[in-house]
Amino acid sequence: MTRLIESLDEIATQYDYLFCDLWGCLHNGKAPYPAAVAALQRFRAGGGQVILMTNAPRPAQFVEAQLGRMGVPRDAWDLIVSSGDAAQDAMFAGAVGHKVWAIAPEKDDGFFTDIPGEWKDGPAIERVPLDQAEGIVVTGPFDELTDHPEDYRPQFLLAKTKGLKLLCANPDIVVDLGDRRIYCAGALAELYSAMGGESLYFGKPHPPIYDLARRKMNLRADARILAVGDGIGTDILGAAAEGIDALFVTGGLAADEFGPDVEHPEPAKLDHWLEIEGRNPEYAIGRLR
Template sequence: MTEMIDSLAAIAARYDVLFCDLWGCVHDGERAWPAAVSALQAFRAGGGKVVLMTNAPRPAPAVEKGFQRLGIPDDAWDLIVSSGDAAQEAMANGAVGRKIWHLGPEKDYRFFTDLPEGLTAPERVPFEQAEGIVCTGPFDEFNDHPDDYRGTFLAAKTRGLKLLCANPDIVVDLGHQRIWCAGALAAVYTEMGGESLYFGKPHPPIYDLARRKLAQAGIDVHSDHVLAIGDGIDTDIRGGVGEGVDTLFITGGLEVARFGDDPTAPEPDLLRDWLKGRDTPPRFAMGRLR
């Protein structure tokens, strides 16, 4: 049974580490929510560690560069772990070949240029020469639809190309506009019979990377003392449950329209009925992170 809570502080003492989603929990793509920032600051002030775990298809340094614009201060987090980080490792190790075609917007080019020391990106080539695909999203995330790529995907499947999905999210909300993510394209490719490889939530590589980064920082934490926070029931929550950690579902994010008129206070009956159809119910739920 999912327990409704009013604030992170109500359960914070049980946990040493947060695996906290960014988009939909801490910010809306345009600005940070002050109450969410304050909650993370308070958790750290109490001795906890905050890992901002995002399905962004960009490496952690590129994610951090956006924090000043969004209004996320340095004292609200300890580590950033992105789907881009985990996917970079796989790409550099040849998961989809040494000549790859990039499907994604120009803003994601840093995925190929800002690699950690010791990793080398494969050669980016035109589609006709590619051994595999790296997908960071649609070319035009504001206007393209996943079905627009079916023709290209048919050709890719015929050639046996694997698709590395650097962001398993299906959609995100940029302010009041919903936009498609790489996960939606990978789902179409898989549905057509192609092979898609995933490295962000809910899949294990991003959690393995988070634990390695914590260990490198001298933090060895037991799963019982980790809380995964997110607004994606099939990414953040499913991933946390799969990793054996407690989960906190933020109802005022992607699914906000399902639970009543007040995004900060979901209607319990609506939430309970919706969760009945889910095989990975969260341990806790609240409207907005605070």
């Protein structure tokens, strides 16, 4: 049975590391949640380390810059690991070829142009039209405020007939930008797979992002880790697959399921919803605090 808690402090001493999600937990895409920032700062002050683990399709340095613009203080975390880091490594390794049709908004240009040091001398990635491509790379819709996955069906039909693989830099289906819900790269990859194409994933809930975090932090196999997230099919599913305890933040993507008070989910509704979802995280909390 999932234990509903009021504060991270109730369980903090049981863990040495947090794998903490960003969107829906630490911020809403526009501004940070002050109580969540304070919770992470207290965890670190108590000797713990915070790894911000995000399905953002941008490498960590771009995520850090975005957090700075939002006003998230630097003492709230130790390391950032993104789906963009893991997916970018696979792209430069040639997972879908080196001539790619890129579905990406302008803000994600750094995914293609900021070459990691280990790939400086490797084959270049060339962004080409679909009819010249060896594969597809998706960081997000061209226009995340207006595009729908179905808009890409004609191009995906051609890509599937060519046998192209799709590299998905962000497995999330949707996120909430302030009070607006928008589609992510995962929604496009989901459609491509449903059409019979092959999609490759590197963020949560898939192993590469967890492996990358462990390597960067040099974590032992017995490290005491708590995953924090609002994505039942990403954060919570991924934690279960990795054998990591999880704290489900109910006030994120699924907030409408648990009653009118976002800060205090109704236990009966939470238990029923988790049973339907087939997930059993160790803990749940309304908002990270």
